[in-house]
């Protein structure tokens with residue numbers, strides 16, 4: 637059974653077919669992390685949406701502990717990780733915003749995100765095992781291209797930042813849901829990690845419902861069968 641687990645903040649685990657995937661593994665400095673670093677010793681792929689510290693997080697530490705895990709990110713970010721942290725290119729899956737990247741039975745695609753970053757452009761990511769498709773928006777403001785992301789990838793689930801200040805807030809994220817049209821549910825992330833991004837997720841839940849869509853509010857550590 638495909639499974640999603642919200643680790644906390646923007647860190648999301650996906651267990652699809654034979655692959656264990658972690659998106660944005662911000663763990664040791666994450667006050668909401670549900671797990672410790674060793675949890676990722678058996679993982680296959682780390683997706684990094686951008687290099688802000690709360691997203692790149694413990695990527696380098698996990699690569700040093702786990703000899704099989706690979707990083708999927710924009711090529712430019714990978715070049716930076718190679719230069720700065722000496723991570724060899726054979727541990728990287730090169731990518732950029734565009735078409736699918738196939739890794740065994742899992743397909744990935746990077747998407748646009750309206751945000752900033754130090755190295756390379758920020759992204760969101762689509763992950764699909766053929767039966768279920770998940771869109772993790774990364775850090776982003778609201779943008780009209782989300783309509784296109786919904787149209788091109790038809791996600792079943794959309795993981796959307798709602799914390800405001802650095803990303804969409806609950807109202808903007810509810811508008812995003814109307815554009816993406818997730819077939820099963822939207823799940824809010826990137827909120828209440830710190831006071832600066834404190835919001836009430838029920839505001840999101842209410843407006844998403846008014847717009848005719850379903851949302852699922854998780855707590856850090858919660859698992860969801862997809």
Ligand SMILES: [Zn+2]
Nearest residue numbers: 686688751775
């Ligand atoms: Zn960011």
